[in-house]
Amino acid sequence: MKETPSSTGHAEGTGRPFRAGPLLALMGLTLVSLVFVYPFAWMFFASFKENRQIFSPLKLWPGHFGGQYYGQLFSGEWIPFVRVFGNSLLIASAQAVGAVAVTSLAGYAFAKHRFPMRRMLFVVSLVVIVLPQQALAISLFTWLDALHLSNRLAGVILPGVASGLGILYFTQVFRQVPDDYVHLARMAGASEFRVYTTLLPMLASPLLSFGLVQFILAWHEHLIPMLVLSAADQQTLPLALASLYGSSLRFPFAVLMAGSTLTLIPTVLLFALLHRRFKSSLSELLVH
Amino acid sequence: MRELRSEEPLQRPRTAYLLLLPFFVFFVVFWLVPLLGGLRMSFYSNELYGTSRFVGGDHYRALLADPRYFKALRNTALYAAYSIGCILPLAVLLAHLLQSAWRSIRPFLTFLLLLPALTPPAVLALLFLLVFHGREGLLNQLIVLPLGFKAVNWLKDPSFILPALVLQTVWRWTGFITLFVLAGMDGIPRVLYDAARMSTESRWHLFRTVTYPFLKPVLVFSAVYLMVDAFSLFSGAYVLLGGSGGTADAGLVLVSYIYQQAFTFGKFGTASAISLSVAPFLLLALALCFLRVRRS
Incomplete structure (x- = not known):
């Protein structure tokens, strides 16, 4: 207000x-x-x-x-902590970048182009929202295996890239860009891809905000990594922590709590950094 | 500027399709193919590799006679309804409070409210293992026992398992939805309140005539989001209940039932049939929600 x-x-x-x-x-x-x-x-x-x-x-x-429990965590006595932390970081960042790139490009097309079957394709891509990967996990799992993507980080990264939420969001975002900017760039002889890239700097906030959301979703994902990554050193952080619980009654719970505390750091840090942009793009989206 | 605008919109379908191509490649490879694969799997017998044969609608027919399937369906629907029913009013209330409090403390408070949403559900579930833990759990020690009730065995007592799952979800999402509602409320023009105040000072009346109609799209979007999230609930139930449905299947939800059928019993056909049997309902619910928003 x-x-x-x-x-x-x-x-x-x-x-x-x-x-x-x-x-x-x-x-x-x-x-x-x-x-x-x-x-x-x-x-x-x-x-x-x-x-x-x-x-x-x-x-x-x-x-x-x-700090002894943190020491035990980092020494890899219970889980290969540094390794799985790195895996999670890589998966979440790659998926965020991939989803932003792919869905913003499509959002630009939906918002600023007229072409046959536009509405149909738009609606079809939104169905992804209702039928998320988790619902298709079983066949996704066998299919990834057939593609030789099981036990590879790529097998977790790639399926999350086609985000229906991203299509919905970026179509809305590009719709709010005045047509004049697009026409000016087109008049100057820019290719459509070039027009898209020239618009990106002014959309920094929405791009980063959606990237943040996608990062958080990927950082949190449990089922898909659990199915795809079975080797111990290929696991993600939430997986490794969840498997630690129940591994033995004797192990120090504090190690688990230390690991859980550290799990929060990337998302909290990113959110703190992007807080303002996130809020402004949220109200931008809701007001218009 | 005017002249520029008149010669558009751009009619170059080929370029547009090219821009859409990357998305649809991912869409087809990682969504459509698994969907069709799942559909095919649901019509074939349960052997996974090679030897499976076409069985038609047998898996679906078997589901209709499977009490555990209906139990899972019922639990998931109840879980979704309770969660949404708790979260939305709470979020509206909290957003009101945030709007009334001093502006300067808003960022700090919203951050605190968001903390649960920033935590991976698996970690959250680990945390809640301790919150719900037998007699010594946080909830019992802090609230149940001091209020003079008997300690509740949250994760073992069948009548408390589903409430425990709902509680965890409410705790997780309320802050996030609050942020959403707050952004929506900030966008309501003040004049509308001033105008409505001419006739009444009743807060409830102001809420009904001004705030609610404006917030409706936000609330519908939040409800859809929460519903999809509820139907893909896995992590919370899996970690809290150890992959089973809990005592007397009181906490059996769809995704854990699917997981169980596939990876405990090796019945991939049945598992696929379960996943796909819910899709039409979710689609219908989504369509209804969007239609209602479109109309208002």
């Missing part, structure tokens, strides 16, 4: 719709955020605790902070 000078001058309670009183709202929000944050705080502090302490969740603070 745009905050105009006059609206701040209003008496509390009438300045904005539904003004519950900022203080009251803040109290409610603090309570809710506590519910959201407490398990994370617990996870973080648990990465310093012995098993015995972990299962008394009301004692949040660990006795002492020692």
